[in-house]
Amino acid sequence: MISNALPQRRAIHRATIFATLMGALFLTGPIAPATAQSKNDMAGQAKVSAFAQAVAEAAARDTEIAAFYRDNGYQPIWTGSQPQDLARRAALLRALSGAADHGLPDFNTTELNTRLRNVASLRDLGRAEVELSKLFLSYAQGVNSGVLTPSKVDSGIVRKVPRQDGAALLAGFVSSDPTRFLKALPPKSPEYARLMKEKLRLDHQIAHGGWGAPVPASSLKPGQAGASVVALRNRLIRMGYLSRSASQSYDATIQKAVQQFQEDHGLTNDGVAGPGTMDEINTTPEARLASIIVALERERWTNMERGKRHIWVNLTDFTAKIVDGGRVTFTTRSVIGKNIHDQRSPEFSDVMEFMVINPTWNVPRSIATKEYLPMLKRNPNAVSHLKLIDSRGRVVNRSAVNFNAFSAKSFPFAIKQPPSSRNALGLVKFMFPNKYNIYLHDTPSKSLFGREVRAFSHGCIRLSDPFDFAYALLARQTSDPEGTFHKVLNTGRETRVDLEQPVPVHLVYRTAVAPAKGRMNYRRDVYGRDARIWEALQNAGVAFGHADG
Incomplete structure (x- = not known):
């Protein structure tokens, strides 16, 4: 100021x-x-x-x-x-x-x-x-x-x-x-206005004592009682999840409040304050305020026309959504890139132009040489579901290849996986051509969608409900989107289906989201990006400005 x-x-x-x-x-x-x-x-x-x-x-x-x-x-x-x-x-x-x-x-x-x-x-x-x-x-x-x-x-x-x-x-x-x-x-987005309002509210609350003392327990569960439960109760009251209460036991009311807290923080909402939930409960209001300030900066980075219909992939929330006229009309769980070098999903915006049904997986060279070549050196018959392709596009007989003669740089083959239900891309991929080779796709690894933190891919975005996602996109250009999709799928042949109206895609990373109704939503900083942004903002002169009124 x-x-x-x-x-x-x-x-x-x-x-x-x-x-x-x-x-x-x-x-x-x-x-x-x-x-x-x-x-x-x-x-x-x-x-x-x-x-x-x-x-x-x-x-x-x-x-x-x-x-x-x-x-x-x-x-x-x-x-x-x-x-x-x-x-x-x-x-x-x-x-x-x-x-x-x-x-x-x-x-x-x-x-x-x-x-x-x-x-x-x-x-x-x-x-x-x-x-x-x-x-x-x-x-x-x-x-x-x-x-x-x-x-x-x-x-x-x-x-x-x-x-x-x-x-x-x-x-x-x-x-x-x-x-x-x-x-x-x-920015004129409703999200920006809501974040500013929440920032001022949290400024005021911090100036008046914040959320009180942290809970002195690594975990608590229904039925327990004592000082730690009282501390949990008091903190939930200060956060706005509980009305005033004198209860000293982890009763049904506290369990319900914990469940709502878990819902707002992307946690498994079982009502048990386990270690992960307790870490989030004990996160300071100052840390949450930093997340809001970072979210304001990120909202300014996307101060553009996003498209009346657009796809919104929030990496930290592990979801992909279709938004029509400002209203979310479809949501599916997602898996994002692993939190390791060169596999984290990037953030950018592009335009989805088509989908490929029964896709071939053209294995990226980095995966072919770093992961599959060592396996082939140990056993030429490894990963038998994959095909080796030479420079002329011909399938190579593995028995005629001495894999130990090649290094990552000299490996002369491409590796492909033909269309099938076992294909790493599943049965459909959604393309917004970009130099980062990132797209949305199906996957045969369905069990990962049950995880709380879903960072397992090499960078692309896997969808839990890819068929329904395809139907939602095709509904704009056919009266029978499901029938149209399965007619192509049943051929078993790789087929490109263009979107008559291309759809903007935004891959974003928001650890603080202000919904139109309800409390603030927060997510983990899975890649540590928001921590780096906050540090850079502080170096640029941004600081907390607590309200005193």
């Missing part, structure tokens, strides 16, 4: 002593030829040149700001004395004072205030002009598309952020009502 807001305003108003002269200069008409200029005209031109040169020099290292001032003839937009200049400064200060509500860095303007207080020349004023533009862009771009560059924080976040050009932002601001322009910058 802005500290000492009143001195800041006074400092900027002091600058208008110099800006008054600047405003008069820029209201003058064309300058006459030098031979006809009066001394006053020449003095005015010199002052304009001094200001313009100072602006050009101060903006030289920022190509976007430099381009804006070059296009507007180096005229002031902040430090002039006209009503619109005063309105822009006031609007910016108001926006900066609420920056912490968005989980943005503290825009400490102390240095700028000092510079404005010490303005002694038009060159000083020109430099202050550029500093205000830099401050504006830092806020505007931060609140609109995020403070961080995702790929610099984690290589698995390959998302393209819709960042607005700085020169265009400044030009748009100058030609608009400043207050309305700044209010229109944050």
Whole structure:
């Protein structure tokens, strides 16, 4: 938040002593030829040149700001004395004072205030002009598309952020009502508004003691009693899961509250506060607040048109959803990439174009050489369900191959698995062609969908209900989606089925989700990405700002 807001305003108003002269200069008409200029005209031109040169020099290292001032003839937009200049400064200060509500860095303007207080020349004023533009862009771009560059924080976040050009932002601001322009910058998604509301609520709660003491037990179950159960009861009350109660035993009411807590945190909702559940119950409100602030940043990264119909895959929630007009119309469980190097599922957005029924699995070379080649060296008949293919596309007779003669680099064959119910991709895959070779698909390994944490794949997203997912997609282009799907499936042949209306796909990673109804939902940081984002945000100046009212 802005500290000492009143001195800041006074400092900027002091600058208008110099800006008054600047405003008069820029209201003058064309300058006459030098031979006809009066001394006053020449003095005015010199002052304009001094200001313009100072602006050009101060903006030289920022190509976007430099381009804006070059296009507007180096005229002031902040430090002039006209009503619109005063309105822009006031609007910016108001926006900066609420920056912490968005989980943005503290825009400490102390240095700028000092510079404005010490303005002694038009060159000083020109430099202050550029500093205000830099401050504006830092806020505007931060609140609109995020403070961080995702790929610099984690290589698995390959998302393209819709960042607005700085020169265009400044030009748009100058030609608009400043207050309305700044209010229109944050994401308009309902999720963003709900996260901000929850952030303020949690700020307030932390300022008033948070959720109390943690529960001093590694696990508790129904029927138990004692001090630890009382601590559990009290913490659930502070979290909003229980009404006030004097119960000292783990009764049905507490069990029901624990079940709701488990539901909201992606846990098996058996009503038993086992080690996993207890870890989540004892997570501090500060840690939850950090998750919300990270979620706000992530929401800014996806501040784009997501598609009236789109597919939303939240990696931390292990689900894939179809969303129509803002309403979830289909949900299925998913399995995501293992939490090891080069197998974590990346985050990005693309467009699903088609599905392949009865797919062939073209084994990625990394899997072929790292996993299957060692097996073939030990036993040439290993993984017999897979076929070796040479460079001409011919099936290779394994008995004629000395696998021990090859290394991972020199292995000359491709490996494929023909269509079948045993195929690693199952009986259907859903394609949104991308350079990461990620797609959604069926799997014969159905038992994994019963796990609480489902990170087992090599990076692609496995679906628990792929047929139903296919029916939901095909329903937009056929009156009999199930019949259409099975007619192709029953051929046993690999077949591509195009989607007449391609569907945007968003692979996201949200550990804090604010549903339209009910309490906040939290999920585990399975890849540790949110921890890295939070650290980067803190390094950028983001901090907790607890409400005290």
